Amino acid sequence: MDIFKKYVETQFLLNIKGKNYKARLKPVFYKYFVDTCKEAIFDISAKTLVYLINECRQELIGNSAYDRYDYFNDILVKSQYQAYIMDRFPVLKSKIERAIIDRFSFSVDVQEHLNNDIEELRKKFRVLGECVKLTEMNSDRHQHGKTVLCLEFEQGKIIYKPRSLESDIIWNNLIDYLNKKSKVHLRGIHTLNCQTHGWQEFINATQCENTDEIKQVYKRIGALLNMAYLCGVTDIHMENLIIDRDMPYITDLETLFDYGKSGVTAIDQWILNYVLVTQMLPVLSGSKMVKKGCDMAAITGGAGGIKIKKEVIKNPYTDQMQFVYEEIQYKKVKNIARYKGQYVDPRDYTEEIKEGFSFQYSVVTFNIL
Numbered sequence: 418m419d420i421f422k423k424y425v426e427t428q429f430l431l432n433i434k435g436k437n438y439k440a441r442l443k444p445v446f447y448k449y450f451v452d453t454c455k456e457a458i459f460d461i462s463a464k465t466l467v468y469l470i471n472e473c474r475q476e477l478i479g480n481s482a483y484d485r486y487d488y489f490n491d492i493l494v495k496s497q498y499q500a501y502i503m504d505r506f507p508v509l510k511s512k513i514e515r516a517i518i519d520r521f522s523f524s525v526d527v528q529e530h531l532n533n534d535i536e537e538l539r540k541k542f543r544v545l546g547e548c549v550k551l552t553e554m555n556s557d558r559h560q561h562g563k564t565v566l567c568l569e570f571e572q573g574k575i576i577y578k579p580r581s582l583e584s585d586i587i588w589n590n591l592i593d594y595l596n597k598k599s600k601v602h603l604r605g606i607h608t609l610n611c612q613t614h615g616w617q618e619f620i621n622a623t624q625c626e627n628t629d630e631i632k633q634v635y636k637r638i639g640a641l642l643n644m645a646y647l648c649g650v651t652d653i654h655m656e657n658l659i660i661d662r663d664m665p666y667i668t669d670l671e672t673l674f675d676y677g678k679s680g681v682t683a684i685d686q687w688i689l690n691y692v693l694v695t696q697m698l699p700v701l702s703g704s705k706m707v708k709k710g711c712d713m714a715a716i717t718g719g720a721g722g723i724k725i726k727k728e729v730i731k732n733p734y735t736d737q738m739q740f741v742y743e744e745i746q747y748k749k750v751k752n753i754a755r756y757k758g759q760y761v762d763p764r765d766y767t768e769e770i771k772e773g774f775s776f777q778y779s780v781v782t783f784n785i786l
Contacts, residue, residue, distance in 0.1 A: 420733050421466050424493040425458045432517050449551040450524040457516040474736045482735035519562030530614050546571025555656050574619035582608050582615030584673035599780045601640040601773050604664050620659045620666050624755035630663035634754050635766035638665045639773025645695040653697045658752040717763050
């Protein structure tokens with residue numbers, strides 16, 4: 418959405434003036450830096466600007482609500498009004514400055530990590546050519562604006578994670594060990610751990626080719642559920658599970674062996690020892706942002722459709738705009754198996770899930786515990 422586009426571009430240019438940001442980044446990384454900075458400036462400023470346009474509505478010139486918005490938009494880019502906004506809202510100013518610094522530092526880090534690791538990446542993941550595009554995945558920002566990225570090359574894609582992937586290596590080793598003992602074979606995500614950061618293969622969510630693959634994928638999901646439960650993995654909601662034909666993958670293992678590391682009560686400890694804490698199984702619940710009764714679980718989440726409450730701008734491009742909460746349909750579902758273009762209801766395969774869980778539990782109990 419291009420609301421307040423002129424303001425965003427002006428703020429960006431003012432904040433990078435006199436700095437050599439462009440000279441230090443390759444074109445593809447500079448584009449990512451610019452795009453994410455502008456997105457951040459809008460996100461940080463939007464509510465303040467909506468407040469201001471409503472505050473000064475009576476002073477705006479124009480024959481319609483749209484004309485008055487255009488008039489306000491033109492005023493926003495004038496240097497004296499930019500200075501007025503920053504003086505009146507100093508926290509806004511500091512947040513914008515911090516966001517730009519953080520995104521530049523992160524862009525430089527990713528570029529340097531790619532330059533240092535490129536030969537290993539070509540060998541391990543077989544990416545060819547130059548990096549042509551950076552895309553942010555559905556991941557929160559941590560540690561000064563760092564987030565998970567997908568890097569697209571002239572041939573191939575890889576995932577960049579701004580943290581150690583030691584837990585992923587341990588998980589993959591555990592899968593390899595259990596595969597020698599179990600009839601339910603799993604596959605880990607190919608991973609290159611570089612201590613401060615790491616790289617993983619890009620997993621594409623593709624549909625099952627036949628009904629046997631559907632049954633197989635849910636047996637494997639049952640086995641994954643058992644491993645997650647025994648290894649203390651939590652927060653495996655629907656965005657952290659991807660199904661590629663008959664193989665499921667857990668994409669976020671940051672909580673591996675996280676058995677409640679500090680100050681848990683007796684009830685907390687009981688919950689931590691309960692299989693539902695993995696969040697792979699459905700527990701109908703609601704919050705301010707998620708409609709009550711919605712299922713966000715990794716195994717079943719999205720099967721019945723999910724509506725999430727999201728703040729949106731009502732009456733955009735007018736002087737009557739305001740923020741309201743609306744229910745947004747969650748459409749992109751990668752954690753549910755598909756067959757012939759249709760999503761398969763995982764509830765029809767509970768026996769396969771239980772079979773995979775039980776068998777993997779017996780294998781782990783006999784060989785490890």
